[in-house]
Amino acid sequence: MNVLSCSxxxxxxxxxxxxxxxxxxxxxxxxxxxxxxQVLITSWVxxxxxxxxxxxxxxxxxxxxxxxxxxxxxxxEFIRDVSKTQIGEEYGPWVxxxxxxxxxxxxxxxxxxxxxxxxxxxxxxELAAPTNDINTTVALALLTSVAYFYAGLTxxxxxxxxxxxxxxxxxxxxxxxxxxxxxxxxxFRLFGNILADxxxxxxxxSLVPSVVPIPxxxxxxFTSGIQALIFATLAAAYIGESMEGHH
Amino acid sequence: xxxxIVASSKTVIPSTSTPTSTGAGKPKLHLNLPNLSLPKLxxxxxxxxxxxxxxxxKSLVAISATSLTLAPPSLAEEFEKAALFDFNLTxxxxxxxxxxxxxxxxxxxxxxxxxFMDQRDAEIKEKLASVKDTSAEVKQLEEQAxxxxxxARAEISAALNQMKKETTVExxxxxxxxxxxIEAELQEALAKLEKQKEDxxxxxxxxxxxxxxxxxxxxxxx
Numbered sequence: 001m002n003v004l005s006c007s008x009x010x011x012x013x014x015x016x017x018x019x020x021x022x023x024x025x026x027x028x029x030x031x032x033x034x035x036x037x038q039v040l041i042t043s044w045v046x047x048x049x050x051x052x053x054x055x056x057x058x059x060x061x062x063x064x065x066x067x068x069x070x071x072x073x074x075x076x077e078f079i080r081d082v083s084k085t086q087i088g089e090e091y092g093p094w095v096x097x098x099x100x101x102x103x104x105x106x107x108x109x110x111x112x113x114x115x116x117x118x119x120x121x122x123x124x125x126e127l128a129a130p131t132n133d134i135n136t137t138v139a140l141a142l143l144t145s146v147a148y149f150y151a152g153l154t155x156x157x158x159x160x161x162x163x164x165x166x167x168x169x170x171x172x173x174x175x176x177x178x179x180x181x182x183x184x185x186x187x188f189r190l191f192g193n194i195l196a197d198x199x200x201x202x203x204x205x206s207l208v209p210s211v212v213p214i215p216x217x218x219x220x221x222f223t224s225g226i227q228a229l230i231f232a233t234l235a236a237a238y239i240g241e242s243m244e245g246h247h
Numbered sequence: 248x249x250x251x252i253v254a255s256s257k258t259v260i261p262s263t264s265t266p267t268s269t270g271a272g273k274p275k276l277h278l279n280l281p282n283l284s285l286p287k288l289x290x291x292x293x294x295x296x297x298x299x300x301x302x303x304x305k306s307l308v309a310i311s312a313t314s315l316t317l318a319p320p321s322l323a324e325e326f327e328k329a330a331l332f333d334f335n336l337t338x339x340x341x342x343x344x345x346x347x348x349x350x351x352x353x354x355x356x357x358x359x360x361x362x363f364m365d366q367r368d369a370e371i372k373e374k375l376a377s378v379k380d381t382s383a384e385v386k387q388l389e390e391q392a393x394x395x396x397x398x399a400r401a402e403i404s405a406a407l408n409q410m411k412k413e414t415t416v417e418x419x420x421x422x423x424x425x426x427x428x429i430e431a432e433l434q435e436a437l438a439k440l441e442k443q444k445e446d447x448x449x450x451x452x453x454x455x456x457x458x459x460x461x462x463x464x465x466x467x468x469x
Contacts, residue, residue, distance in 0.1 A: 033336035047348050054356040061363045096353040135337035
């Protein structure tokens with residue numbers, strides 16, 4: 001126990017030294033409700049980046065694509081491929097949802113790692129990736145839930161609810177539970193990964209300011225991409241699952 | 248935040264170690280806890296459940312899912328500095344922003360570029376299909392080309408032959424001319440030679456008469 005408390009004390013000391021600000025928010029008051037201003041600001045930047053780059057690249061499409069158009073065509077093909085693999089032949093209407101999910105999470109994650117947010121000082125809290133906040137990830141996860149319910153209900157009508165007793169009625173509780181675990185796991189996976197990644201980088205930078213954090217930063221970039229892909233793929237998989245016929 | 252992580256880890260550690268630790272360990276735990284000097288210890292049970300939820304069973308997940316909706320407001324009030332699970336208006340705003348982004352990107356990116364790519368695909372496929380059908384045409388064109396080549400070869404050989412004939416005739420004519428000229432010159436030269444011969448013989452004749460007179464005068468002394 002002594003060892004444990006000792007290590008906890010040193011840990012606390014490290015946190016004090018590193019000055020990590022996690023869970024601190026810049027609050028804005030909107031109509032009696034509080035919002036996390038830093039999340040909104042960074043999300044606006046992310047949205048501006050996405051819309052701006054897409055507008056510039058797709059403004060005047062050429063038959064033989066140039067650099068920017070080529071890249072965006074590659075991204076679109078990638079998104080279509082993911083959607084088609086998970087949803088099947090009727091993937092068309094879901095490309096915007098899956099694609100925006102992937103692009104928003106991906107650009108958010110990478111913005112946390114690549115954009116020098118720390119230059120801008122906030123009175124409270126600090127700017128970081130929007131996916132660093134549980135509100136964002138839960139919002140995206142809930143939208144995914146709504147999306148797959150919508151997909152199932154429009155495809156099969158009320159017969160969609162037949163899937164809850166599909167293999168046997170005994171599995172009804174577990175099938176209902178799945179509707180809660182899906183958004184929960186989606187949101188917490190993304191939130192935890194991004195928060196942990198940023199924390200590790202910040203703590204390492206505060207301990208060893210040079211060279212050592214670089215591999216961790218690259219690992220963070222890798223993780224960020226993987227997490228965006230996982231989120232989009234799982235969202236597509238859930239939508240596809242609720243649309244496919246149950247035998 | 249540092250407080251909260253440390254605090255949650257401290258409360259987690261006793262709870263996980265209680266099954267394995269002996270009875271003597273428990274009082275120690277209680278002795279240690281006051282040292283932590285955490286003012287809101289009772290409230291920490293909720294984050295504790297939250298931090299455990301990812302690794303425990305589904306039932307715990309369900310409990311945490313329900314407690315998620317209840318816990319954050321109290322946390323936000325009491326831990327103003329460290330609110331990880333602080334749900335508020337940010338959530339619906341982000342959802343609305345996401346929907347806006349989805350429609351905007353659909354308008355300026357997915358639909359236009361997707362249509363453009365599909366059109367191009369269709370065009371390329373059409374062109375490919377039309378190219379595959381032209382093998383007969385290609386054969387015909389090849390035959391035409393061969394015919395053109397044959398005609399050209401025949402023409403060239405004819406032209407060559409004619410040219411050869413013309414040149415030989417020309418050369419022969421020039422040769423004949425040259426021969427005639429040379430013969431005429433030869434004739435002329437021969438005639439000149441003959442004339443000279445006659446001249447010298449005439450001159451010699453007249454000299455012979457004089458010489459013989461001289462010889463006679465000298466031989467027959469007077």
